[in-house]
Amino acid sequence: MAQGKKFISPGAWFSMIYPADWNEFEDGEGSFLFYNPSEWTGNFRISAYKGDATYGREVIRQELKENTSAAAVKIGSLECAYSKEMFEEDGAYYTSHLWITGMGDVAFECSFTVSKGSSVAEAEAVISSLEVRKEGMKYPAEIIPVRLSEIYQINEAFEWVTATVKEQLKKDFQGTEEDLASMQQIIDSGSIAPKKKEAWLSFGIALCVILANEVDGLEWMTLIDGNREAPVLQNSTTGECIDPMKLVWSKVKAGEPCNLSETYKTLF
Numbered sequence: 001m002a003q004g005k006k007f008i009s010p011g012a013w014f015s016m017i018y019p020a021d022w023n024e025f026e027d028g029e030g031s032f033l034f035y036n037p038s039e040w041t042g043n044f045r046i047s048a049y050k051g052d053a054t055y056g057r058e059v060i061r062q063e064l065k066e067n068t069s070a071a072a073v074k075i076g077s078l079e080c081a082y083s084k085e086m087f088e089e090d091g092a093y094y095t096s097h098l099w100i101t102g103m104g105d106v107a108f109e110c111s112f113t114v115s116k117g118s119s120v121a122e123a124e125a126v127i128s129s130l131e132v133r134k135e136g137m138k139y140p141a142e143i144i145p146v147r148l149s150e151i152y153q154i155n156e157a158f159e160w161v162t163a164t165v166k167e168q169l170k171k172d173f174q175g176t177e178e179d180l181a182s183m184q185q186i187i188d189s190g191s192i193a194p195k196k197k198e199a200w201l202s203f204g205i206a207l208c209v210i211l212a213n214e215v216d217g218l219e220w221m222t223l224i225d226g227n228r229e230a231p232v233l234q235n236s237t238t239g240e241c242i243d244p245m246k247l248v249w250s251k252v253k254a255g256e257p258c259n260l261s262e263t264y265k266t267l268f
Contacts (some may be wrong), residue, residue, distance in 0.1 A: 006144045007032070008133070008224050013048050013106060017129040019122055024148050034126075042114035044123050049107045056102020056132075063100040075099065076128025086116060099127055106132045141225035143234060143241060150222045150231040157202035158209050175206070175213050180260045183207070187258055200252050204244035207260060208233045211242070211267055218242075242267060 004017040007024070009032070018034050022044070027033035031047045051058070063081035064070050070083040080101040087094055093116040101108050108130060112123035133139060162173040165182045168191065173179050183203060186192065192199045212218045212233060221234045223243070233242040251258045 004129075006142070007034075007147070008142065008144055008222075009048060010147070010149050010229065012133050012139075012224060012229070013050065014108070014133060015129075015131045016046070016126055018044070018126050024145075026148060041122060042112050042118060042120075044126060045109075045111045045113075046126075047109045049109075050105055051107065053105050055105045056107045059102050059107035060100055070100070073099075075101070075124050078103070078127060078130065080127070097123065099123075101127065101130070103130075103132050104134075138226070139224075141223065143221045143223055143232065145222070146220040146231060147222045149229070150220070154205055154209065154220065154231050157205035160199070160202045161206040175209050177210060177214055177264070179210060180207075180264060184260045187260070194252055194255075197249060197253075200249040201245060203260075204246075204248040205231065207247050207264065208242060208244045211264065 003020045005020055005022070006015060006017055008015045019036070021036045021038065022034045023037055025033045025035065025037075027045060031045055034044045034046075035042065049055070049059070057079075060072075060079055060081050064072060067081065067083055069085075070081040073080050073082040078101045080099045082097070082099050084095055084097045087096065094113055095116050095118070096111055096113045097120050099108075099110045101110070108127075110123065110127055112120050114120065158175065161183065164186060165171055165173040165179070168186055168189070169182055171182050173182060183206065187203070208231075212220065217236050218233050219236050221232055221241070223230050223232045223241070230243070230245060232244070234240070235242075247263055248258055248260075
Protein backbone atom coordinates (compact mmCIF):
# COMPACT_ATOMS: atom_id res chain seq x y z
CA MET A 1 0.00 0.00 0.00
CA ALA A 2 2.46 2.59 -1.25
CA GLN A 3 -0.03 5.47 -1.41
CA GLY A 4 -1.24 5.05 2.15
CA LYS A 5 -1.76 7.19 5.24
CA LYS A 6 -0.46 6.36 8.68
CA PHE A 7 -2.61 6.07 11.78
CA ILE A 8 -1.10 5.97 15.25
CA SER A 9 -3.69 5.24 17.92
CA PRO A 10 -4.35 7.65 20.80
CA GLY A 11 -1.90 6.68 23.51
CA ALA A 12 0.38 5.41 20.71
CA TRP A 13 -0.36 1.73 21.32
CA PHE A 14 -0.22 0.74 17.69
CA SER A 15 0.17 2.04 14.15
CA MET A 16 -1.16 0.99 10.76
CA ILE A 17 -1.18 2.15 7.15
CA TYR A 18 -4.58 2.68 5.52
CA PRO A 19 -5.59 3.67 1.95
CA ALA A 20 -5.05 7.31 1.00
CA ASP A 21 -8.69 7.69 -0.01
CA TRP A 22 -10.02 6.53 3.38
CA ASN A 23 -10.80 8.91 6.25
CA GLU A 24 -11.42 8.34 9.94
CA PHE A 25 -15.02 8.68 11.14
CA GLU A 26 -16.72 8.71 14.52
CA ASP A 27 -17.43 5.31 16.04
CA GLY A 28 -18.01 3.77 19.46
CA GLU A 29 -15.52 4.43 22.26
CA GLY A 30 -12.30 2.45 21.81
CA SER A 31 -13.13 1.62 18.19
CA PHE A 32 -11.76 3.40 15.12
CA LEU A 33 -13.75 3.52 11.88
CA PHE A 34 -12.32 4.18 8.41
CA TYR A 35 -13.83 4.24 4.93
CA ASN A 36 -13.74 6.00 1.57
CA PRO A 37 -16.34 8.81 1.72
CA SER A 38 -16.29 9.37 -2.05
CA GLU A 39 -16.63 5.80 -3.27
CA TRP A 40 -17.64 3.38 -0.52
CA THR A 41 -15.75 0.08 -0.62
CA GLY A 42 -16.45 -1.03 2.94
CA ASN A 43 -16.33 0.01 6.60
CA PHE A 44 -13.09 -0.94 8.35
CA ARG A 45 -13.20 -0.98 12.15
CA ILE A 46 -10.36 -1.71 14.53
CA SER A 47 -10.23 -2.04 18.31
CA ALA A 48 -7.12 -2.79 20.38
CA TYR A 49 -6.89 -4.35 23.84
CA LYS A 50 -3.94 -4.70 26.21
CA GLY A 51 -3.19 -7.61 28.47
CA ASP A 52 -0.23 -9.59 29.76
CA ALA A 53 2.88 -10.44 27.72
CA THR A 54 1.19 -13.25 25.72
CA TYR A 55 -2.27 -11.68 25.48
CA GLY A 56 -2.23 -11.28 21.68
CA ARG A 57 -1.60 -14.98 21.05
CA GLU A 58 -4.06 -16.08 23.75
CA VAL A 59 -6.93 -14.07 22.29
CA ILE A 60 -6.45 -15.71 18.87
CA ARG A 61 -6.41 -19.16 20.44
CA GLN A 62 -9.52 -18.38 22.50
CA GLU A 63 -11.43 -17.14 19.43
CA LEU A 64 -10.58 -20.30 17.47
CA LYS A 65 -11.73 -22.41 20.39
CA GLU A 66 -15.00 -20.60 21.15
CA ASN A 67 -16.12 -19.51 17.65
CA THR A 68 -16.84 -22.67 15.65
CA SER A 69 -17.04 -20.69 12.40
CA ALA A 70 -13.55 -19.16 12.87
CA ALA A 71 -10.58 -20.47 10.89
CA ALA A 72 -6.86 -19.91 11.36
CA VAL A 73 -5.44 -17.73 8.56
CA LYS A 74 -2.26 -15.76 8.04
CA ILE A 75 -2.20 -12.16 6.81
CA GLY A 76 1.32 -10.95 6.15
CA SER A 77 3.26 -12.17 9.18
CA LEU A 78 0.21 -12.16 11.47
CA GLU A 79 -1.69 -15.21 12.65
CA CYS A 80 -5.43 -14.48 12.72
CA ALA A 81 -8.72 -16.11 13.63
CA TYR A 82 -11.04 -15.28 10.71
CA SER A 83 -14.81 -15.55 10.42
CA LYS A 84 -17.58 -13.88 8.45
CA GLU A 85 -21.31 -13.42 8.51
CA MET A 86 -23.86 -12.27 5.96
CA PHE A 87 -26.74 -9.90 6.68
CA GLU A 88 -29.40 -7.93 4.84
CA GLU A 89 -30.24 -4.25 5.31
CA ASP A 90 -32.84 -2.28 3.36
CA GLY A 91 -32.92 -4.94 0.67
CA ALA A 92 -29.13 -4.97 0.18
CA TYR A 93 -26.86 -7.85 1.16
CA TYR A 94 -23.58 -7.39 3.02
CA THR A 95 -20.77 -9.50 4.44
CA SER A 96 -19.03 -8.62 7.67
CA HIS A 97 -15.51 -10.09 7.78
CA LEU A 98 -13.87 -10.39 11.21
CA TRP A 99 -10.21 -10.97 12.06
CA ILE A 100 -8.97 -11.48 15.62
CA THR A 101 -5.21 -11.08 15.79
CA GLY A 102 -2.49 -9.78 18.06
CA MET A 103 1.16 -9.62 18.98
CA GLY A 104 2.85 -9.39 22.34
CA ASP A 105 0.55 -7.81 24.91
CA VAL A 106 -1.90 -6.30 22.40
CA ALA A 107 -4.86 -7.99 20.70
CA PHE A 108 -6.81 -6.55 17.76
CA GLU A 109 -10.35 -7.00 16.57
CA CYS A 110 -10.66 -5.90 12.94
CA SER A 111 -13.81 -5.99 10.85
CA PHE A 112 -14.53 -5.06 7.25
CA THR A 113 -18.16 -4.77 6.22
CA VAL A 114 -18.64 -4.82 2.44
CA SER A 115 -21.30 -5.42 -0.16
CA LYS A 116 -21.78 -9.16 -0.60
CA GLY A 117 -19.06 -10.59 -2.85
CA SER A 118 -16.76 -7.54 -2.64
CA SER A 119 -13.01 -7.85 -2.14
CA VAL A 120 -11.38 -7.70 1.29
CA ALA A 121 -7.89 -6.94 -0.11
CA GLU A 122 -7.90 -3.38 1.29
CA ALA A 123 -8.60 -4.64 4.82
CA GLU A 124 -5.99 -7.40 4.56
CA ALA A 125 -3.37 -4.84 3.50
CA VAL A 126 -4.21 -2.67 6.54
CA ILE A 127 -4.04 -5.65 8.91
CA SER A 128 -0.68 -6.75 7.49
CA SER A 129 0.70 -3.26 8.24
CA LEU A 130 -0.21 -3.37 11.96
CA GLU A 131 2.64 -2.65 14.35
CA VAL A 132 2.58 -2.58 18.14
CA ARG A 133 4.56 0.33 19.60
CA LYS A 134 6.55 -0.80 22.62
CA GLU A 135 5.90 0.98 25.89
CA GLY A 136 8.88 2.94 27.19
CA MET A 137 10.66 2.97 23.82
CA LYS A 138 11.54 6.37 22.36
CA TYR A 139 10.18 6.76 18.83
CA PRO A 140 11.03 9.60 16.45
CA ALA A 141 8.46 12.40 16.29
CA GLU A 142 5.94 11.83 13.49
CA ILE A 143 3.38 13.93 11.66
CA ILE A 144 0.32 11.91 10.60
CA PRO A 145 -3.06 12.85 9.07
CA VAL A 146 -5.21 14.61 11.64
CA ARG A 147 -7.13 12.18 13.85
CA LEU A 148 -10.64 12.66 15.17
CA SER A 149 -9.24 13.17 18.68
CA GLU A 150 -7.31 16.24 17.50
CA ILE A 151 -10.25 17.51 15.42
CA TYR A 152 -12.31 17.44 18.63
CA GLN A 153 -9.52 19.34 20.43
CA ILE A 154 -9.41 22.00 17.69
CA ASN A 155 -13.19 22.42 17.77
CA GLU A 156 -13.33 22.60 21.57
CA ALA A 157 -10.54 25.19 21.69
CA PHE A 158 -12.20 27.34 19.04
CA GLU A 159 -15.58 27.10 20.79
CA TRP A 160 -13.99 28.08 24.12
CA VAL A 161 -12.34 31.17 22.60
CA THR A 162 -15.61 32.07 20.83
CA ALA A 163 -17.56 31.78 24.10
CA THR A 164 -14.90 33.70 26.08
CA VAL A 165 -14.90 36.61 23.60
CA LYS A 166 -18.68 36.72 23.62
CA GLU A 167 -18.87 36.59 27.43
CA GLN A 168 -16.12 39.09 28.22
CA LEU A 169 -16.37 41.50 25.28
CA LYS A 170 -19.97 40.95 24.10
CA LYS A 171 -18.61 40.45 20.57
CA ASP A 172 -19.03 37.73 17.98
CA PHE A 173 -16.03 35.64 16.97
CA GLN A 174 -15.96 34.55 13.32
CA GLY A 175 -12.45 33.07 13.01
CA THR A 176 -11.07 35.84 10.79
CA GLU A 177 -8.03 38.11 11.05
CA GLU A 178 -10.21 40.88 12.53
CA ASP A 179 -10.81 38.68 15.59
CA LEU A 180 -7.14 38.88 16.62
CA ALA A 181 -7.87 42.24 18.28
CA SER A 182 -10.55 40.65 20.49
CA MET A 183 -8.21 37.82 21.50
CA GLN A 184 -5.48 40.34 22.29
CA GLN A 185 -7.88 42.39 24.39
CA ILE A 186 -8.63 39.36 26.58
CA ILE A 187 -4.92 38.51 26.89
CA ASP A 188 -4.09 42.10 27.87
CA SER A 189 -6.93 42.22 30.42
CA GLY A 190 -5.11 39.70 32.64
CA SER A 191 -8.32 37.71 33.15
CA ILE A 192 -6.53 34.45 32.32
CA ALA A 193 -4.00 33.28 34.89
CA PRO A 194 -0.50 32.50 33.54
CA LYS A 195 -0.75 28.86 34.67
CA LYS A 196 -4.01 28.14 32.80
CA LYS A 197 -2.27 26.04 30.17
CA GLU A 198 -5.43 24.79 28.41
CA ALA A 199 -6.73 28.34 27.96
CA TRP A 200 -3.47 29.54 26.43
CA LEU A 201 -3.32 26.46 24.20
CA SER A 202 -6.84 27.30 23.03
CA PHE A 203 -5.68 30.78 21.99
CA GLY A 204 -2.84 29.19 19.99
CA ILE A 205 -5.23 26.78 18.28
CA ALA A 206 -7.71 29.59 17.52
CA LEU A 207 -4.85 31.61 16.02
CA CYS A 208 -4.06 28.64 13.75
CA VAL A 209 -7.74 28.24 12.80
CA ILE A 210 -7.74 31.88 11.67
CA LEU A 211 -4.52 31.30 9.74
CA ALA A 212 -5.95 28.18 8.03
CA ASN A 213 -9.09 30.14 7.12
CA GLU A 214 -7.10 32.99 5.60
CA VAL A 215 -4.17 31.19 3.94
CA ASP A 216 -4.40 28.47 1.28
CA GLY A 217 -2.34 25.29 1.47
CA LEU A 218 -2.41 24.78 5.24
CA GLU A 219 -3.72 21.47 6.56
CA TRP A 220 -4.35 20.22 10.08
CA MET A 221 -2.21 17.21 11.04
CA THR A 222 -1.45 15.31 14.24
CA LEU A 223 1.97 15.43 15.90
CA ILE A 224 3.04 12.32 17.82
CA ASP A 225 6.14 13.10 19.89
CA GLY A 226 6.73 10.95 22.96
CA ASN A 227 3.78 11.48 25.29
CA ARG A 228 2.63 14.51 23.34
CA GLU A 229 -0.16 14.06 20.81
CA ALA A 230 -1.33 17.40 19.45
CA PRO A 231 -2.79 19.18 16.42
CA VAL A 232 -0.37 21.13 14.21
CA LEU A 233 -0.77 23.03 10.95
CA GLN A 234 1.32 21.82 8.02
CA ASN A 235 2.10 23.64 4.79
CA SER A 236 1.16 21.07 2.15
CA THR A 237 3.75 22.49 -0.27
CA THR A 238 6.81 22.94 1.94
CA GLY A 239 6.01 20.41 4.68
CA GLU A 240 6.77 23.04 7.35
CA CYS A 241 4.68 22.83 10.53
CA ILE A 242 3.20 25.45 12.83
CA ASP A 243 2.76 24.25 16.41
CA PRO A 244 -0.10 26.07 18.22
CA MET A 245 1.56 25.41 21.59
CA LYS A 246 4.60 27.51 20.65
CA LEU A 247 2.56 30.50 19.48
CA VAL A 248 1.04 31.50 22.83
CA TRP A 249 1.53 29.05 25.72
CA SER A 250 5.31 28.73 25.31
CA LYS A 251 5.63 32.54 25.47
CA VAL A 252 3.34 32.89 28.49
CA LYS A 253 5.16 30.06 30.28
CA ALA A 254 8.50 31.82 29.67
CA GLY A 255 7.11 35.13 30.93
CA GLU A 256 7.43 36.74 27.49
CA PRO A 257 4.92 39.24 26.03
CA CYS A 258 2.39 37.80 23.60
CA ASN A 259 1.39 39.98 20.64
CA LEU A 260 -0.97 37.98 18.44
CA SER A 261 -0.87 40.35 15.45
CA GLU A 262 2.93 40.25 15.33
CA THR A 263 2.94 36.48 15.75
CA TYR A 264 0.33 36.13 13.01
CA LYS A 265 2.39 38.18 10.55
CA THR A 266 5.47 36.00 11.10
CA LEU A 267 3.52 32.89 10.08
CA PHE A 268 2.94 33.86 6.43
